Amino acid sequence: IAGITQAPTSQILAAGRRMTLRCTQDMRHNAMYWYRQDLGLGLRLIHYSNTAGTTGKGEVPDGYSVSRANTDDFPLTLASAVPSQTSVYFCASSDRGASGANVLTFGAGSRLTVL
Amino acid sequence: GQNIDQPTEMTATEGAIVQINCTYQTSGFNGLFWYQQHAGEAPTFLSYNVLDGLEEKGRFSSFLSRSKGYSYLLLKELQMKDSASYLCAVGDSNYQLIWGAGTKLIIKP
Numbered sequence: 001i002a003g004i005t006q007a008p009t010s011q012i013l014a015a016g017r018r019m020t021l022r023c024t025q026d027m028r029h030n031a032m033y034w035y036r037q038d039l040g041l042g043l044r045l046i047h048y049s050n051t052a053g054t055t056g057k058g059e060v061p062d063g064y065s066v067s068r069a070n071t072d073d074f075p076l077t078l079a080s081a082v083p084s085q086t087s088v089y090f091c092a093s094s095d096r097g098a099s100g101a102n103v104l105t106f107g108a109g110s111r112l113t114v115l
Numbered sequence: 116g117q118n119i120d121q122p123t124e125m126t127a128t129e130g131a132i133v134q135i136n137c138t139y140q141t142s143g144f145n146g147l148f149w150y151q152q153h154a155g156e157a158p159t160f161l162s163y164n165v166l167d168g169l170e171e172k173g174r175f176s177s178f179l180s181r182s183k184g185y186s187y188l189l190l191k192e193l194q195m196k197d198s199a200s201y202l203c204a205v206g207d208s209n210y211q212l213i214w215g216a217g218t219k220l221i222i223k224p
Contacts, residue, residue, distance in 0.1 A: 041216055042214030042216045090157060103163065104212065105160070106157035
């Protein structure tokens with residue numbers, strides 16, 4: 001089934017530890033995104049990649065890094081986790097066509113708790 | 116600054132009609148999107164408006180007025196499965212989506 005796979009589904013992490021959230025898509029979409037979703041707030045963009053080999057910073061990039069070595073994979077790394085990074089993380093992808101409509105397809109999410 | 120406003124929560128009755136409003140102020144405009152998100156699940160795409168007017172898709176319709184910075188999502192013949200959060204998002208000048216906090220819709224029998 002075509003779509004986006006995120007791993008892990010859920011993780012409890014001690015503060016100061018390094019963590020990588022994995023994201024893989026099989027739709028050959030050119031653009032990929034990482035968002036965090038917190039109660040009472042809209043989805044906030046952490047980092048994005050418009051095409052393989054390029055990345056950009058979103059609204060809340062501090063404490064996070066990404067890489068885009070190929071079209072399918074877009075891992076998100078927390079170098080040294082802090083409690084404020086407790087959140088639900090969604091990976092998304094889109095195929096930005098000539099019309100400009102940027103319709104996103106989301107993964108199922110990764111719930112991260114930092115203690 | 117950029118801002119998307121929508122009500123936090125709404126309640127409606129099964130079989131009825133509900134309208135969820137969204138107002139926005141963004142740098143640039145490249146379409147307005149509505150997504151549905153059931154509790155504990157990922158958002159899924161519902162509708163896209165880039166021109167003024169009404170777009171109808173089955174029981175769901177979405178309206179846009181660019182001059183007023185306003186959109187609404189209209190849900191007809193409400194079903195219990197429509198209980199979810201509805202997210203309004205606007206594409207900015209870089210085609211990145213700016214998201215509202217979402218409207219939690221509660222459907223009562």
